[in-house]
Amino acid sequence: MIRFSLHCDQAHEFEIWFGSNADFDGQKKRGLVSCPVCGSSQIEKSLMAPAVARSDKDRSMPVAPIASDVPAAPVAMDPARAEMMAAIRDMVRQVRSSAEDVGDRFPTEARKIHYGEAKERGIIGKANPEEARKLLEEGIGVLPLPNLPEDMN
Template identity: 45%
Template sequence: MKVLDLRCQKDHAFEGWFGGEADFQDQLQRGLLQCPLCGDAQVRKVLSAPRIQRAARDPAGGAAQESAVPVAAAPAAPAAAASLQAAWLQWARKIAAQTENVGPRFADEARRMHYGEAPERAIRGQASLAETVELLDEGIAVLPLALPDGATDTLQ
């Protein structure tokens, strides 16, 4: 298993687990990788801290034990930025779990609920700027949120 530190064009840091370099390159070329924060598919590898396994002697003279030794430290995102990213991703997943995804039918479904033609429930989906303005003009409360696919799916 190969663990890679990745970044998108907006410089969001995240981790990817791959079977090897060929697996990473294959997924990258097929457009299967995307930033879990913004959905950007322009993903690149960044320096990461590799770990080398070496045998270490027990100070008491016992058998050799395996220990991991970090070799180099990669520049990490500031702790506050990483914490904010993690909190946003957790919040986005919570929103996704508590809402029904109606996809491109969002504006129609919001109207149906507003006019009593469908049961009221928490929904999410896609709407154009024009559709969003029309909904607001009709007195239908909507809140535009950027929830990329990576934030609504379970990451493996």
């Protein structure tokens, strides 16, 4: 396992574990990697210092543990960030509980509602970035819900 320090286009920083560099690249290409704070899929790796194991007997400097030897621990958040994440979680729960989940039919249903072909109501579902861009170009307001860390477990 490899831990990547990542950041989104909104300057949110976070870490995610991947099986390999290729796993990260493949998931990013398929749009599966997103910011846990804002949901952006514009993710890049942050500069990291490599963990290098030493072969000499002098262990005065600590050696980074091998990822498979250490269980993943949550990253501590400062109180302001924790409060912000709690507010985001509450907002996402409210949206999800008050909207109809139309799944992959989201672009079609959003158009039907916008053009008066279906009853006006709150909906949530899935749309790829291209579909979302087309909806916005048609004047149909859509916003992504952030993927929270617990959604990814």
